[in-house]
Amino acid sequence: MNFEKEGIVSVWYSTTDYASIPDSYFEEDEQGLDQWAKNYQISRYDPENMETNGCETGRDAVRKIIAPCSWSYSYGEAVIKKIEKLGDKQISWLILMFDFEYRAKKTHIFEDEYVHFVGCFPYDMDAGNLD
Template identity: 85%
Template sequence: MNFEKEGIVSVWYSTTDYSSIPDSYFEEDEQGLDRWAKNFEITEYNPENMETNGCEQGLAPIRDIVAPCSWSYSYGEAIIKKIEKLGDKQASWLILVFDFEYRAKKTHIFEDEYVHFVGCFPYDMEAGNLE
């Protein structure tokens, strides 16, 4: 499925210690897809549009992880609220894919063993950071 959509960022978060996730989760196969993408039935995405941020060990307040991300002023508060609604006040790391609208209602996949899908949010390249 192709989920490309300009002006939208799709977000996943984890509460699993980054250091305890096997390297194989991030290794690409012949098609250039890693296990994360396959788990969510993502058949293609532009790796240049992907951003990750988090802490090496343990958990941090979601705001601390979202704030340094590109253009976070335009979507950061919405992500914080949604993750808190999902029951977490802290996270270990985030995956953001810009110009991408992942549709979990189509794939019926909302999480794998390491990350939970947060949602899709409009973003603005004119926006600064949340910090």
């Protein structure tokens, strides 16, 4: 499925220690897709539009992890609220896909063993960071 959509950022988060996730989860196959993308039925994405941020070990407040991310002022508060609504106040890391609208209602995949899909949020390239 093609999920490209300008002006939208799709967000996933994890509560699993980054160091304890096997390297194979992030290794790309011949098509350039890693296990994460396959698990979410993402057949292609532009790695240039992907951003990740998190802690080396343990967990931290959602705000602390999302604040330094690109343009987070435009979507950060909404992401924080949604993650807290999902029941997590602290996370280990985030995956952000810009110009990408992942549609979990179509794939019926909201989480895999390491990451949870948060949602899709409009973002503004003129916005600064939350911090």
